Amino acid sequence: MKVSLFVTCLIDIFQTDVGLDTVELLEKLGCEVDFPEKQTCCGQPAYNSGYVDKAKESMKHMIKVFEHSDYVVTPSGSCGTMFREYPHIFKGDPEWEERAKKLADKTYELTQFIVDVLGVEDVGAKLNGTATYHTSCHMTRLLGVTEAPMKLLSNVEGLEMKPLPHNYNCCGFGGTFSVKMTSISEQMVDEKVQSVEDSGAHILIGADCGCLMNIGGRIDRKEKPIKVMHIASVLNSRS
């Protein structure tokens, strides 16, 4: 199966390992992965700040970049949600609505792709430890992906999953919210870090780099003994 990777700008610049893990994982599962080099960002930072016209420029660019892909897979629930929103954003645009819809229809978040398209629930991963999973808001509420990551994680050998108390709470990232409303964001991320501690897990797993940078950044600042891992890296672990 031919798969185009949409790596997202955060992973491209800050979390390169997650990108490599995603490629390796998909290849292990028998996919032929390509990385369209012209890709940039889904436009979300501008879109969510109200700069819709400016965001549309990036969106059009991304539509063109992935126009010839069979499947587009991304290790980010939030950026995947953004692609799925494109048709809604270009509604009524004679040139772009249809093209946006085509992109939306073939875009999948990584775990969603593995479970729903490849039909795989055990990727053969091994990782020792106790972990908990952060259900990020866009991925669960807007993209509607709730079961896939849990199914995949429950089959990782050696990994004990603990429930995360109040998992429905937002971590306080919210893109520019994290720097615009820092004091509120601080209360929210503290609450999340507390829940992670209360879960008793030593590893926090998530499928969204934004949330993980936020929670992880706070965990580091507070020097908590909790490791933060992207789900792609967990699923690509073999030890």
Next chain:
Amino acid sequence: MAMKIGDKPFKERVSDGIDDKFMRGAVSSAQGRFRSGRLNAAEELGNWEDWRKLGEEIRSHTIENLDYYLELLSENVTKRGGHVFFAETAEEANDYITNVVKQKNGKKVVKSKSMVTEEINMNEALEKAGCEVIESDLGEWILQVDDHDPPSHIVTPALHKNKEQIRDVFRDKLGYDKTEKPEELALFAREKLREEFLQADIGITGCNFAIAESGTISLVTNEGNARMVTTIPKTQITVMGMERIVPTWEEMEVLVSLLTRAAVGQKLTSYITALTGPKQEGEVDGPEEFHLVVVDNGRSKILGTAFQSILHCIRCAACINVCPVYRHVGGHSYGSIYPGPVGAVLSPLLGGYEEYKELPYASTLCAACTEACPVKIPLHEHLLRHRQEIVEKEGKAPVFENLSMKAFSMGTASPAMYNIGSKLAPTALGAFAKDDKISDGPGPLKNWTEIRDFPAPKKDRFRDLYKKRKKERGE
């Protein structure tokens, strides 16, 4: 109290909220109770999503045809001998109400809970006219006794106070000498309020749903005070926002059932009161005179815009009860009697961006509100829409942000620019990085690193590593 509450700027209000540990404790435990109550009630009803869909359809049909249903309502109220007044502004509404009270030579008004009367600042108008106004909803009454402390929630207005604080208010203002047990506090309030009811000449109520087909107004309460307000005084005035209407009893039943479940997790509240006009011949109770004041106050400006669905709101507060931002900052931080997600959408529409431009940004767009809303209002999308209006139509965005978004769009719409920008990141930020982390960043990163570390950009980007990997594998 008008819609606006407090004079402090947004930032100060937020930091007051965050520092108020009592309030946050009270709000957080109430949110927990409301949340599980709502989920249980929804599950018990079954097919919750179908009910929500039906609720959405009813609201959207009604608001689409609002003029028709308002006319029908008005006809039917008039037929039963009631008076209907359409007020375009708060002043018009207050003038009408004050006139009725004056004509009746009213000295004492008892009120049941109503947000729209808060919005138009009716109490103050009546007090200016020499009338005493008594709130009869327990929460509202506590706030009134506490020197008009503003409400912090649309269903439970005194949510920010715990029982010890309520005991102190009663003690300091009214000489209460018992404990903070809820039953004792309630009994005290009941005795005090009973006296007021018996002396009142005018009763004023809000309205949960007006039923167009019969000219009925309905009130959904748990305390039964709305019933007292509408039975003892000789004159009744009901004030409703122009969107609080349903076509027939059938739709009313659906919406009440969504309202009570979404608001407090109850199948039904203790009292659902339906009143159709003044006392008719042969009837033993009810007011002799009935006035219905339908308030626009900015609502019709929302009709026909992309924000129209906010008029579907049935004021259940489910969105407020799940909002994490509300939990941490409390209702007063919003600077409006309409707090939380619904308030962040509605307040700028009714009160203008000048006053409320921060509210649409006080959200992570986590969509917990949208998921909870029993009539499926896409609240987080409305917040985004506000941001768009502020940036593109109002030109009120900060200059720095505007510039960085310009740079963003240049950098992401063109791969060449993205390439340069992303390559430069490690060099630009390198000086701030230590052990792969930035703990005191420049520019917009400054706020980020105030409370958390930021990862240092990697020397090689993913795309560089990917290329290398491909080469190594001879692809």
